[in-house]
Amino acid sequence: MIEFKNVSLTYPNGHQGLKNINVKINPGEFIVVVGLSGAGKSTFIRSINQLVKPTDGELLIDGKNTLAYKERELKNLRKNIGMIFQNYNLVNRMSVLRNVLTGRLGHMGTLKSLLGLFSQEDKELAISNLQRVGIEEKAYVRADQLSGGQQQRVSIARALTQKPKYILADEPVASLDPPTSHVVMRDLKKINQELGITTIVNLHFIDMAMEYADRIIGMRAGEIVFDGPVSTVNEKTFEQIYGRPIKEADMRGSVDDE
Numbered sequence: 001m002i003e004f005k006n007v008s009l010t011y012p013n014g015h016q017g018l019k020n021i022n023v024k025i026n027p028g029e030f031i032v033v034v035g036l037s038g039a040g041k042s043t044f045i046r047s048i049n050q051l052v053k054p055t056d057g058e059l060l061i062d063g064k065n066t067l068a069y070k071e072r073e074l075k076n077l078r079k080n081i082g083m084i085f086q087n088y089n090l091v092n093r094m095s096v097l098r099n100v101l102t103g104r105l106g107h108m109g110t111l112k113s114l115l116g117l118f119s120q121e122d123k124e125l126a127i128s129n130l131q132r133v134g135i136e137e138k139a140y141v142r143a144d145q146l147s148g149g150q151q152q153r154v155s156i157a158r159a160l161t162q163k164p165k166y167i168l169a170d171e172p173v174a175s176l177d178p179p180t181s182h183v184v185m186r187d188l189k190k191i192n193q194e195l196g197i198t199t200i201v202n203l204h205f206i207d208m209a210m211e212y213a214d215r216i217i218g219m220r221a222g223e224i225v226f227d228g229p230v231s232t233v234n235e236k237t238f239e240q241i242y243g244r245p246i247k248e249a250d251m252r253g254s255v256d257d258e
């Protein structure tokens, strides 16, 4: 369980990225965080693994206040949290398999990780995760030879290879076309359902949020302005979250739109 208690984050330039956030994220949930650009979605999600560090409040993960963590405890925390970025963050000149194996680095000693000495078990795990996202035939191809959608699936396989308890995905489909966006979202949802990994995804597309979320958190100007199950969400909810009428550009479009 992740719990934000009166969490605020003020950036060094004085900008308030998060304002007094109070929210609980339960085990196994699939949450989509929505809001306009600049609403604080990335700041919210990145606080959880402290890519950005809140300046006030308590952020409890499995009952412990992670904001008090020192380097070693933080490293242990990050081992359990897979992160998926908009731009995939793969090492281009390495093979797909090697990229996926880097998911094991947090679990290995320094020497083994420096030498890249992965066990047979790790390799099997990496391959099985590539199978899970349907691209095992690309295991020995260089990462930069893959399409954007394939690269994002590699990054999902890498996150899974960490054997994470939580997955954070920061705008995972923002660089993808509509059909590929759905493939990636379906993969994330399937993993959440089959493996029970708590998943938090930032999206700014309303239709995708409605299609995949169990629960939607709406943000505006660093605050949570909506939090509820997807069944309670309608167009009005999004208008409230966005503070303006919905536009066509707020939709990703369906699989048939290409």
Ligand SMILES: Nc1ncnc2c1ncn2[C@@H]1O[C@H](COP(=O)(O)OP(=O)(O)OP(=O)(O)O)[C@@H](O)[C@H]1O
Binding pocket: 011, 012, 013, 015, 016, 017, 035, 036, 037, 038, 039, 040, 041, 042, 043, 044
């Ligand atoms: N390092 C930083 N220093 C100062 N302000 C920042 C920093 N990072 C983000 N911000 C500001 O904090 C606010 C929230 O940004 P954040 O990236 O969390 O929003 P977002 O909802 O994820 O939007 P986007 O989809 O555009 O990334 C924005 O106004 C942004 O300009």
